[in-house]
Amino acid sequence: MFLSVFDVFKIGVGPSSSHTMGPMTAARRFLDLILSNDWPRPAGAQVTALKASLHGSLAYTGIGHGTGNAVIIGLMGEAPDTVDPDRMEDIIADVERTGRVTPPGHPGYRFLPREDLVYDKKTPLPGHANAMRLSAFDKDGRLLLTQVYFSIGGGFVVTETELAAMQRNKKAAATRNVPYPFASAREMLDMARASGLTIAQMKRANEEAVMSRDDLDAGLDRIWDAMSGCIDRGLRQDGRLPGGLNVRRRAKSIHDKLQEEWRSNRLNPVLANDWLSVYAMAVNEENAASGRVVTSPTNGAAGVVPATIRYYLHFHPEADQEGIRDYLLTAAAIGGIIKHNASISGAEVGCQGEVGSASAMAAAGLAAVMGGSPEQIENAAEIALEHHLGMTCDPVAGLVQVPCIERNALGAVKAVTAASLALKGDGEHFVPLDACIETMRQTGNDMNEKYKETSLGGLAVNVVEC
Numbered sequence: 001m002f003l004s005v006f007d008v009f010k011i012g013v014g015p016s017s018s019h020t021m022g023p024m025t026a027a028r029r030f031l032d033l034i035l036s037n038d039w040p041r042p043a044g045a046q047v048t049a050l051k052a053s054l055h056g057s058l059a060y061t062g063i064g065h066g067t068g069n070a071v072i073i074g075l076m077g078e079a080p081d082t083v084d085p086d087r088m089e090d091i092i093a094d095v096e097r098t099g100r101v102t103p104p105g106h107p108g109y110r111f112l113p114r115e116d117l118v119y120d121k122k123t124p125l126p127g128h129a130n131a132m133r134l135s136a137f138d139k140d141g142r143l144l145l146t147q148v149y150f151s152i153g154g155g156f157v158v159t160e161t162e163l164a165a166m167q168r169n170k171k172a173a174a175t176r177n178v179p180y181p182f183a184s185a186r187e188m189l190d191m192a193r194a195s196g197l198t199i200a201q202m203k204r205a206n207e208e209a210v211m212s213r214d215d216l217d218a219g220l221d222r223i224w225d226a227m228s229g230c231i232d233r234g235l236r237q238d239g240r241l242p243g244g245l246n247v248r249r250r251a252k253s254i255h256d257k258l259q260e261e262w263r264s265n266r267l268n269p270v271l272a273n274d275w276l277s278v279y280a281m282a283v284n285e286e287n288a289a290s291g292r293v294v295t296s297p298t299n300g301a302a303g304v305v306p307a308t309i310r311y312y313l314h315f316h317p318e319a320d321q322e323g324i325r326d327y328l329l330t331a332a333a334i335g336g337i338i339k340h341n342a343s344i345s346g347a348e349v350g351c352q353g354e355v356g357s358a359s360a361m362a363a364a365g366l367a368a369v370m371g372g373s374p375e376q377i378e379n380a381a382e383i384a385l386e387h388h389l390g391m392t393c394d395p396v397a398g399l400v401q402v403p404c405i406e407r408n409a410l411g412a413v414k415a416v417t418a419a420s421l422a423l424k425g426d427g428e429h430f431v432p433l434d435a436c437i438e439t440m441r442q443t444g445n446d447m448n449e450k451y452k453e454t455s456l457g458g459l460a461v462n463v464v465e466c
């Protein structure tokens, strides 16, 4: 499907795009459905109570990922991009105390989280690993309306019907009415060659087919402001992360040391790596604490892109706002191709689809702003993705903390290395990006479910929780 840069980069809250933002959005969509006339409402029937059940990966790691809380907040009518992260705890406490959700414009419904929110690990729903069912009842307990939603990664939510339509119309959706309808890296390179445009210019032309240049630029600047604000907040916070693992926040203390080193002019042979890591960790610590983040392309992988943009601003004297816009457009082009042809969901293909995709996007963005040709940019994305192939998703205790926080740091370092390697060549290389994406898809299909965001294998079962 044609993915706008604003589908790839979405402002929301942590800790997970698929397990927090998606379910919050699904709950809100269900509220809209209740008010609509899109269902056969029996005459005089009044919805008085709601229930939700989580299935597949949402059931297995939903507690650690805050899925239940996200459903409650969504049923209170809040959305990921506008909810105030500092108010979320109070909203949840209120619903638990009253046993009611009271979204604006609705009469209010019974919803007692400990009874009406079920983590159903026994019944996966066919269609996708991240599934949830929302149901509405009348005062006699009669089922009036039920809807299944799938959270397909990056905060995207679809119904069963929409998922089936997406699978049927894959090619058509990818080539929506835009001037450069590339659905693969090969097509992207062919169109760049034929048009003489850069990848960022083609992506800009596609976006400007549906919005003005001013709106596009303002939106891109808002995305970077949100990313940058997240880095800064993460660098200020201390203490332990919520969730019970007792993981210490480290970004602030590492940042303090780096600043001290910078002031004293001490030689640090891995200076750039340290700064990249601390920026990425700051974002992912904020994500783990349910702070405001931007999907890039997911929340779990939200640190890689912002870290590499901050690195670009910090270490490249020619960096400017136009460069950041080009970076985001290029990265979104690559993210869209990966999502269209494989997946960006840890529950579908493991962490190669999350941090691997983020690293590929970041490598492409960096290569673009460092003057790379379309071929060099495609090469940079391929190198970064290739060296994440096979990476599993095994978050300890179902929390987006270990290995996720450090993994973003390493994803950012690999992205810079990939961009640098690609820029030292002429763009000609052995493994095409499309082949690498297809390999990721196949590897994800073959991956045991234990390693796809269920916390039933890998580090999740080998690390003793203290």
Ligand code: SF4
Pocket (backbone or CB within 6 Å): 300, 301, 345, 346, 350, 351, 354, 355, 392, 393, 394, 395, 400, 401, 403, 404, 407, 453
């Ligand atoms: S291991 Fe990777 S895919 Fe899994 S939750 Fe962490 S960041 Fe996301």
